[in-house]
Amino acid sequence: MNQPLMVRPALLALDLSDKIYVVTGANSGLGLATTRQLAKQGARVIMGCRRLPEGNRVADALRAELPKAKLEVLQLDLGELDSVRRFAQEVRQRHDALHGLVNNAGVMNTPAGHTKDGFETQFGTNHLGHFLLTELLLDVLMAGSPSRVIILSSFFHEDSLGRKGAIHFDDPNYHQRRYDGWEAYAQSKLANLLHARELARRLRGTRVTVASVNPGWVRTNLVKLPIPKWVENYIAIPLLRMAGMIEPWEGVQTTLHALLAPEVAEQSGEYFSQKARYKDKQSRAGGWPLRSPNPLAHDDVTAERLWQLSAELVKVPASRSAQNIE
Numbered sequence: 183m184n185q186p187l188m189v190r191p192a193l194l195a196l197d198l199s200d201k202i203y204v205v206t207g208a209n210s211g212l213g214l215a216t217t218r219q220l221a222k223q224g225a226r227v228i229m230g231c232r233r234l235p236e237g238n239r240v241a242d243a244l245r246a247e248l249p250k251a252k253l254e255v256l257q258l259d260l261g262e263l264d265s266v267r268r269f270a271q272e273v274r275q276r277h278d279a280l281h282g283l284v285n286n287a288g289v290m291n292t293p294a295g296h297t298k299d300g301f302e303t304q305f306g307t308n309h310l311g312h313f314l315l316t317e318l319l320l321d322v323l324m325a326g327s328p329s330r331v332i333i334l335s336s337f338f339h340e341d342s343l344g345r346k347g348a349i350h351f352d353d354p355n356y357h358q359r360r361y362d363g364w365e366a367y368a369q370s371k372l373a374n375l376l377h378a379r380e381l382a383r384r385l386r387g388t389r390v391t392v393a394s395v396n397p398g399w400v401r402t403n404l405v406k407l408p409i410p411k412w413v414e415n416y417i418a419i420p421l422l423r424m425a426g427m428i429e430p431w432e433g434v435q436t437t438l439h440a441l442l443a444p445e446v447a448e449q450s451g452e453y454f455s456q457k458a459r460y461k462d463k464q465s466r467a468g469g470w471p472l473r474s475p476n477p478l479a480h481d482d483v484t485a486e487r488l489w490q491l492s493a494e495l496v497k498v499p500a501s502r503s504a505q506n507i508e
């Protein structure tokens with residue numbers, strides 16, 4: 183594959199020492215690479231981590247690498263709405279204003295199962311947990327504006343190994359249908375994209391900018407190979423690289439662009455994509471922004487319907503975002 187799309191170097195030299203960001207899933211893969219770069223630029227980063235001891239271990243390692251890093255590790259399990267509420271409350275108690283929320287954490291093709299609140303694991307973790315978190319942090323994001331909400335989607339929102347990305351309104355949580363892990367992943371990642379689109383529409387006229395992101399095909403724990411380390415290092419990685427797989431540092435380029443590039447403030451609600459293996463050939467070169475090849479990604483009726491459903495499932499008023507800005 184050609185070189186991945188890369189952020190303008192000037193953006194990575196910005197002084198962010200007066201900024202505060204929340205990154206979910208900050209202990210691993212793309213979340214860790216995002217945290218590292220923001221901390222390097224002087225920002226304070228609140229690391230939302232499912233496993234607190236692991237989050238603390240990773241934060242200590244980052245502090246050893248970057249002695250001036252300003253990191254706060256807080257427990258966050260997106261698969262449990264009470265945990266999301268506790269996390270948001272703790273963030274709000276510590277900080278009156280936020281400059282960015284990176285909804286990064288995610289799971290992929292999990293076995294059939296449900297979150298503590300009865301949602302299908304991927305829809306519940308990847309979308310609904312982040313939906314509630316965003317709602318609960320919106321007023322501190324408004325207080326810190328200009329600010330941004332970046333939501334990690336995936337090129338699998340178009341087609342996930344043959345399963346078209348769609349929101350299955352009849353049974354989004356697979357209570358009646360036969361479970362398919364890749365179909366559920368595609369649903370959750372289309373939901374991430376539509377969440378960004380609809381949130382941007384509701385926040386029009388404010389200085390809170392929203393973007394969804396595809397990081398590309400990235401070598402992280404999400405795509406861990408069940409093979410010995412030496413086979414991975416000497417055989418698999420070079421071959422996968424040739425096939426288009428990139429490293430976490432390259433994968434976060436799109437997130438960093440969406441978070442830091444000034445022009446994105448005029449592109450709220452758009453989808454920003456690294457180069458990737460889209461089914462649709464034209465999209466493979468990526469784009470910041472890219473017009474998604476999935477027609478549903480442009481369907482405002484679906485976006486609004488998903489919003490209503492999500493608000494009902496996580497029990498927040500459907501008009502909450504709109505009310506906050508009036």
Ligand SMILES: NC(=O)c1ccc[n+]([C@@H]2O[C@H](COP(=O)([O-])OP(=O)(O)OC[C@H]3O[C@@H](n4cnc5c(N)ncnc54)[C@H](OP(=O)(O)O)[C@@H]3O)[C@@H](O)[C@H]2O)c1
Pocket residue numbers: 206207208209210211212213230231232233258259260261262286287288289290307308334335336337396397398399400401402403404405
């Ligand atoms: N890697 C790719 O090729 C690729 C492609 C497209 C999109 N993405 C998206 O990129 C995002 C980051 O994934 P990654 O590739 O960096 O994978 P990763 O290395 O597995 O990181 C995922 C992170 O999410 C956290 N997480 C999982 N379940 C959680 C929960 N219930 N509550 C809170 N945190 C939870 C994980 O915590 P633990 O360490 O405790 O499990 C981990 O920190 C995901 O949204 C994914 O869909 C990745």
